[in-house]
Amino acid sequence: MADTLHAYRHVQGIYFPIAIGVFAVIIAALLVLLVRGARRSRPAAARSQALAFEVAYALLLTGVVAVLLWVTFTAETPLDRTAAHPALQIKVTAAQWSWRIEYPNGATVTAVSTWHPPVALVPTGVEVEIVGTSRDVIHGFWLPQLHFQRQFLPGYVTRFDLRFDTAGLYDGECSVFCGDQHSQMHFQLRAVSPAMFQQWLFSHASRTGTAR
């Protein structure tokens, strides 16, 4: 199950507190050293190395690295995999400077260089496979609310799964600098219930006609 949002939150929930804790410990140690060092009138006798201590410390750090990697790897594996039978497959073609989103029945939504792109719908609670490519340079398909992005390369297909658990509007941006109108290369997805999605898809397909 490629649940990008929960994978991010899970790893963040472990990494960020550790980072903040380490920062706090080092700052506290630094402050103690500074206050004591400022009071001293001459350097006190001190050893110039403590090899056994440093080796033990390096082993401790190695342990921390192992824990971090275990958290990262277990969270990453499902993100890099695509489901064998996704509920829906959407083709996304990026170009300077537009997004073209195409559904299996031929319905399309195209957003051309705008901050107010037309909304494309996706169903909630199921695996949606994105099949992405680019027509010219590298673009980045980024949904900040899902904490997920992938790059689309010219002449190459990028596949990944997304899951929208919460209904609502998802802003999308091009994350990879792609030239002049990179700032305006937005797209928008709205996650709705599968039933509403089917209804929309049918009516949208009939409106857009037989899309190319």
Place this chain on the structure above:
Amino acid sequence: MNTTTLPVRAAPLRTLASTDHKRIAIAAGAVAFAFFLAGGVLALLMRSQLAADGGVVSQNVYDELFTMHGSTMVYLFMVPVALAAGLYFVPLQVGAAEVAGPRVALAGLWLLVGGGLSMWSGFLTSGGAAAASWWGFDPLSDSLHSPGSGMELWIFGVMMATAGQILWAGCVLATALRRRAPGMTLMRMPVFTWSMLVTCLLTVFAFPALILALALLWAQRHFGGVLTGGLGAVNYQQLFWFYGHPVVYVMFFPFVGMVGEVVATFSGRRFFGYSAFIVALLAFAGLSMTVWAHHMFTMGQVTNKYFSLTSTALVVPAGIEYLDLLGTLWRGRLRFTTAFLFALAFIVQFLIGGLTGIIVASPPLDYGLNMSYFVVAHFHYTLFAGSAFGLFAGVYYWFPKLTGALLSERLGRLHFILIAIGANATFFPMFILGSEGMTRRIARYPVSTGWQTLNVVETVGTGVIALSVLLFIVNVVVSLRSRREAGDDPWGGQTLEWATSSPPPRHNFTRLPPIASYAPLLDLREAREGANA
């Protein structure tokens, strides 16, 4: 001691043709600092644009601004100034009369000047300067998407500057390995010299990959068929980042070395954990050659877990270096000079850059943060709030050696306070904006995002940084005019550069003290105190 060397203000022509490593290094430092000011002006323009809701420059001019800002700061400022510090101080710290290959080092200076002028002359062409980011990545940088001579001038400029840097690294490396004074074994070399040694190893091994990548890009632009399709783009980035990550450490190690020297001197004690620190540096350098594709996690074309493993493993050598820096403060008698304040700020602020680096080394987190302002904040905390603070620590520490005059401590402290406030006001909000979805390299953003307030804070911060840099220039000018003589050793230094006059004579030393450890001058002082007791 004799001072046949002319002061820094010597005729520029003589400086530009000199084979004295000290003059070459000062000229290189001055050229790099001029590029730092130029790159800083571009940053001010970019920040004005983002605070003023995109109203200052057009979109394509903004693309030129951030491309040239990044290119200038990396290729023309941080790397050259790091290597220039090595060019000046490594021969002095190992007790050598000269750098190895002085004419080669001089060529490096000319390549830097030529390369910088080539890159910047893009602004004079009708199509403007290069605008494909400091990575110059294909296919955006090919002849179809980036036509015009600005891009060509950028390619040649970067190649020239990089070639010069490889030459410098070769000279400094050969000096440390082959020109050491009698008694100066490898394991008695000062911490800064060791940091330069690993820096030069990285430069020699990694920088040719950039020249190769740019040569391929040039061939692609003129003949095509070299970097084709999606995998051509991947191959360019493999080569680019094979350079592009080690270069980050080239812009880090020398400043850690400087901070190490400053911390030891102003703690009045021997550097703690010397041999562990050297082993950590070597391990750090070796590992840093294996992490490059963590810049490519979101491409889906590399083995993310391998690069995540190597990148996260950097925690071990980095942790040891931090332990040794803090250990050097332990039981010392601290003197809070300007140099020491900058070194402390380096330790605190680089830590923020380092810890957030571990965060983006985790692919599930990087998928959410890559290419956002979170990453911009991360690397500015390492490069500016970290390395540039380390550089200023080095400048305040070594300026008396370079010129024979002390910098004003009063102006120095003011400079420090302003730049510390400015740097944090500029770069900390970027963590928040990046997490909220602000992409890097955008010239404007929808007001509905609510990002403008923090962007205004950042821009004000940049203004404070600019003010502090002006204050630094005033300090240099004032201190050179109303000279307060520094003498040979104003700080109670521990390494050989303090055993000669300020500035040192043409061939550096008239006599050398005995060398029995990595802190020979401290040995002498301790022996004297022992005799008196």
